[in-house]
Amino acid sequence: MLDIKKMRTNPDFYRERLATRGVAVEDLDDIFSLDEQRRDLIKQTETLKAKRNDVSKEIAQAKRNKESADDAIAAMQQVGKDVKKLDEQLNEVEADFQNKMAHLPNMPHEGIPVGPDESVNVELRKVGETPNFNFEPKAHWDIGEGLGILDFERAAKVSGARFVYYVGLGAQLERAVYNFMLDEHMKEGYTEVLPPYLVNSKAMYGTGQFPKFKQDVYQIENEDQDLTMIPTAEVPLTNYFANEVIPAEKLPVYVTALTPSFRSEAGSAGRDTRGLIRMHQFNKVEMVKYTKPEDSYAELEKMTGNAERILKKLGLAYHVITLSTGDMGFSAAETHDIEVWMPEQNIYREISSCSNTEDFQARRAHIQYRDDNGKLQYVNTLNGSGLAVGRTVAAILENYQNEDGSVTVPEVLVPYFHGIEKITKDNAVPFNN
Structure with missing residues (x-):
């Protein structure tokens, strides 16, 4: 498995070197696109989960003060639904990303002969x-x-x-x-x-x-x-x-x-x-x-x-x-x-x-x-x-x-x-x- 962090830092280098192993540029572009999607979904999910934690604290505080927490509970339920939806999207994107990464061959070492066969x-x-x-x-x-x-x-x-x-x-x-x-x-x-x-x-x-x-x-x-x-x-x-x-x-x-x-x-x-x-x-x-x-x-x-x-x-x-x-x-x-x-x-x-x-x-x-x-x-x-x-x-x-x-x-x-x-x-x- 290649290191996606290294691939992100120099995508053109990976496109060039993996092309010598028969990997199409389009396939790598798909991987980079999926990687961007998964990172964006992870960020959105983490933001919502942080929000859910904050809302949970508000509900607990309201209950301690014997105040109404109906609005906060409704907000948390919506956040929960949003998190579940994002998790489903993330799982789908992650599976596609991992499958495509698993089909990438290793990077050829510098200096070995370049050719099709x-x-x-x-x-x-x-x-x-x-x-x-x-x-x-x-x-x-x-x-x-x-x-x-x-x-x-x-x-x-x-x-x-x-x-x-x-x-x-x-x-x-x-x-x-x-x-x-x-x-x-x-x-x-x-x-x-x-x-x-x-x-x-x-x-x-x-x-x-x-x-x-x-x-x-x-x-x-x-x-x-x-x-x-x-x-x-x-x-x-x-x-x-x-x-x-x-x-x-x-x-x-x-x-x-x-x-x-x-x-x-x-x-x-x-x-x-x-x-x-x-x-x-x-x-x-x-x-x-x-x-x-x-x-x-x-x-x-x-x-x-x-x-x-x-x-x-x-x-x-x-x-x-x-x-x-x-x-x-x-x-x-x-x-x-x-x-x-x-x-x-x-x-x-x-x-x-x-x-x-x-x-x-x-x-x-x-x-x-x-x-x-x-x-x-x-x-x-x-x-x-x-x-x-x-x-x-x-x-x-x-x-x-x-x-x-x-x-x-x-x-x-x-x-x-x-x-x-x-x-x-x-x-x-x-x-x-």
């Missing part, structure tokens, strides 16, 4: 050597199905498209990957959390998924419950301190979690219909930070480095890009995407997105701390994938594939993989042998 994203760095094969590399789904460790067909039978069974060493590879990630993040000072996988609408609002993106999630249809399956662990992790004041000396706070993520993938028909890239259910290791405002951009660079550390240790080539104003997520002020090399497609594909939301989420979730003067301030929150586990498995399968269809296990994962150094048809799935 990914075409103007800026590459920051490229790391690692892309592999050279002396054979035609296969797609990860073909490798996985050939070994029997990925079963999309049976998953479709049970759940539909965009689901998968990991089987045998496929399941163990996924587990090895996320255990490795969690251990690495804990070395960097993150506290591991096992959060709820179902959250209420307030939590979804707090991180910016609601009200704008309800079509992208799975909600529980139950009149007695208000629950949504999490689209990312960012939601329960960020809302851990909702409506709380974090002691300043505790900041920054780092937390990490492995959770499944559930996404309807609305609007993605025809995109990545095969493989592990765009699933309705997938595992992800998430990183979340709570920081003081002056530290948040240094912490963004550190978080991006935390995700890069995983890829470096896995020996996977990648590059880091800064997203443009038109390509960033709704809550982000600045985002660094990390894209891993996928040999079969001969391109880099997103595997992590690290964002600083500044105080945008903290305002919505009411997460604060006290500054050196004892004044309440909003923390800054950051989130990033560390990493998307399924996409990491896909990258390993493609980058470590062998001509005979086997897959070499990255050296750093062998201790997590019961000492197995290669996945072959002979050891992949015992019941297939």
